Ligand code: HEM
């Protein structure tokens with residue numbers, strides 16, 4: 001039986017989540033192309049925007065892709081993973097719909113506020129505050145209310161996972177938590193813990209401020225609250241990718257996951273270490289003692305551990321799969337993998353790009369070397385490898401496998417689908433590599449005019465030229481948007497095709513890991529314990545610095561220096 005036949009209500013919910021995610025992807029991707037062409041001065045006179053609208057485009061791109069597309073896709077994917085791995089229906093479809101609606105209304109409000117930036121004078125004015133929305137940039141209240149509704153909606157959908165799990169636990173008192181559910185719950189524990197920061201920022205400070213109820217806010221405090229959430233949010237994007245790499249990729253490769261216990265350890269490490277790191281985005285901010293920045297750096301470097309464990313486990317599973325398919329030799333087995341299956345190739349290429357993103361991430365995290373690349377275009381170069389590919393390409397690849405099961409329709413335009421991940425990969429290699437190099441030469445991020453006629457000479461890449469870097473960004477961006485269009489054609493074609501035309505060719509069964517849950521220590525399933533330790537770590541990393549920011553009055557901008 002296909003998923004949609006077994007859980008028709010849940011399948012409908014997941015389809016709606018994915019539908020909104022894909023619309024956001026389409027719109028956000030288009031804005032991405034506009035800004036890439038604009039800032040590289042490619043065909044600029046043909047583009048429909050003015051320099052003053054660059055921030056509107058950039059905000060739309062960042063919010064629609066990094067916040068809307070991700071959150072909707074993740075909430076939907078996790079609804080599938082929970083029902084599928086617990087083998088039971090959701091605790092309450094109503095509650096899940098309520099969460100979805102809150103997210104949907106929030107997204108609509110925020111999107112309209114952003115798009116108002118193109119048409120001054122409309123009721124929502126504008127919201128050119130970028131996806132890192134902290135003071136002193138100020139948006140129309142509709143934007144902040146929208147952001148709050150999006151987060152609260154995700155909390156409600158999250159409650160459905162936990163309540164469904166609670167019911168399952170009552171029926172299975174001694175069983176181990178199924179791996180996918182374990183991943184969903186740990187990811188959401190981290191999400192609850194960290195999104196409190198942005199909720200406080202928005203509800204307590206930014207909404208009253210944008211409504212004019214309070215005259216000023218403390219920019220350092222709102223920045224710190226934002227980044228308290230802003231780093232863990234990247235793991236909120238990444239861990240669903242990990243769920244796919246651990247539980248689906250080995251299957252796509254024709255094999256089985258190497259180790260379930262190792263996967264559990266990795267997710268627990270993320271619960272513990274994701275949150276007490278946010279100050280690594282504030283190395284250059286005054287008003288935070290160096291010692292706490294140093295603690296954040298150390299914690300960040302520790303996060304390498306779960307990622308390296310993942311690289312090991314996933315590659316080992318792939319090799320196992322390839323050898324099952326007859327591959328042999330030291331590296332010859334790589335040829336035996338199903339590179340023409342888009343679900344496999346997309347997920348695998350996304351993982352490969354994540355490895356590159358991990359290396360540039362280590363450079364971002366280093367407290368001194370960060371100064372070299374801070375606020376240059378290196379940073380978007382980094383996160384287009386991570387969220388922009390590790391997450392986004394994995395999401396697209398998984399959709400090739402999952403959407404047929406959610407709709408009961410066979411995947412259409414298969415040839416288009418099988419080239420799509422490669423086009424994305426080549427486009428991203430060009431764009432991201434050029435962004436990294438441009439950043440090393442000092443090209444700033446978030447500006448429409450990085451290289452005026454006179455300015456180009458100010459930037460001096462180690463090799464090549466700024467002109468060539470700009471061409472690579474423009475060509476890469478064009479390929480990316482072409483890949484995006486291909487994905488959308490496949491999805492629309494599949495979704496709108498008549499059901500029952502061809503027998504569904506997907507096999508939804510997920511094989512048992514080589515080393516199963518029973519080999520892992522029971523304490524790993526003790527979610528209360530890990531939550532407790534995570535809270536203690538947050539208090540240690542954030543307690544004193546936050547206290548020193550609020551001690552002079554919560555709305556007072558100045559902060560006395562804190563002894564190191
Ligand atoms: C579809 C192809 C894409 C293109 C052509 C593209 C292009 C760009 C460019 C050129 C910038 C830098 C602008 C600047 O700093 O001046 C940028 C920023 C950004 N991109 Fe993309 N991108 C794409 C896909 C994605 C995806 C899939 C995501 C996330 C899921 C993403 C997330 C972001 C974010 C968060 C920013 C930063 C916005 C800010 O600084 O506030 N992009 N993109």
Ligand SMILES: [Cu+2]
Nearest residue numbers: 230231280281
């Ligand atoms: Cu970070």
